[in-house]
């Protein structure tokens with residue numbers, strides 16, 4: 001009797017509990033069904049580790065030389081201090097080992113603090129990569145076609161171009177328009193090298209001069225399957241003091257020996273098809289002063305551009321849905337001395353075009369196998385720039401073919 | 412002199428670019444496929460955001476919601492049968508804020524891309540976007556924030 005009373009009471013209780021749920025507000029229902037909110041959270045302090053890397057085989061047919069290289073291994077370490085402040089870093093080892101005379105390098109590719117102002121705006125401070133071009137911000141091997149990064153974005157835009165400074169990034173509230181503006185240390189014109197654009201003039205966070213500074217900004221607009229970007233850079237390339245500059249008779253100050261860069265690109269992707277195009281132009285108005293002081297044959301202006309199309313053969317194939325097999329073609333053209341200073345020497349080999357044909361295979365999202373052929377064509381060699389040639393040197397050939405095979409990963 | 416020529420040339424290019432860009436902006440903005448919820452009408456209590464359905468723009472396929480003091484935006488997509496898919500716009504790689512594009516989401520930190528449904532399109536992110544628990548009543552959406 002007592003047992004059946006207890007059983008009835010429990011049943012009644014269960015019934016009332018069940019009915020009580022019906023009158024819960026939707027918000028109450030969410031609260032009682034949510035276990036995640038106890039364990040997860042966007043504001044917890046945490047440290048994350050990841051990275052990327054790539055290795056390649058290359059055959060240069062003119063030089064009759066094949067090489068293999070562990071191009072880079074990069075380690076990301078990030079730490080979230082709280083929901084407002086985070087740390088991002090990338091530590092890179094290039095060419096596998098670093099020795100006295102070798103060309104291996106250990107370098108910080110990024111190391112910055114990020115301060116979130118709200119969900120659409122943030123500030124970065126430290127060593128960061130400004131938004132210029134495509135590869136600069138987006139340089140993981142799984143995310144671009146071709147074993148090598150586009151040549152234009154290696155030597156005209158010297159990716160990955162990182163400097164020390166402060167940047168403000170944001171997005172408009174009611175338009176899909178992103179903007180960024182940053183102030184950073186400038187370049188070092190004594191490091192410019194003939195045939196290497198601005199590359200040698202970057203400080204990359206190492207004892208940069210801050211007598212000269214640079215400003216850079218970008219606008220990015222997203223519309224359906226398109227992304228449009230405009231970016232610009234203006235910065236001084238003389239970090240010497242006024243006294244030292246006066247003694248060399250060169251311009252000094254924050255924008256002394258200025259370098260100006262403009263860049264625009266457009267990307268399109270829909271289903272299996274994607275395309276992109278980029279153009280950049282650099283002007284160094286005081287190239288004659290740089291040449292007079294450092295004798296490095298710096299050009300007054302240079303430009304580069306490329307267009308690429310790609311098609312994913314596995315798109316829409318149910319069996320291959322985790323994989324991608326993109327065939328692509330990219331045409332690049334550049335001229336590192338499109339105009340020269342009065343004391344500069346023109347070098348036709350710096351006017352180049354590259355046609356790249358290849359494929360990018362991703363067996364899973366973050367692993368890539370790539371192969372391509374690059375057909376190179378350049379202008380004439382200027383004999384006055386060939387000083388003490390080696391006796392085993394091949395005569396200069398204006399065309400060349402390069403075969404590349406590479407692997408890469410990111411996680 | 413050289414500087415003047417450069418400035419002249421760049422100004423011309425910039426003017427052309429800006430004009431083209433303005434035309435694109437003008438042509439695109441009303442149909443860009445993304446609208447923003449009226450954040451002022453959102454109430455957050457006990458980690459639950461109450462969003463009046465009237466704050467979501469009618470017939471918009473996708474609404475991006477900014478919640479005051481919450482570090483990430485939320486994408487609300489109206490599905491069939493009066494259901495809603497609510498994605499937290501937090502990159503699953505390093506928890507960076509995502510940028511809504513016309514056809515998905517992208518992360519400027521390391522280049523991950525996600526589809527409109529939150530699936531990974533490009534790494535390094537490996538996990539899909541987090542879907543937030545959402546309940547709809549006649550007048551409101553209730554979103555469980557994490």
Ligand code: FES
Nearest residue numbers: 502504505518521
């Ligand atoms: S944080 Fe988004 S890709 Fe790394």
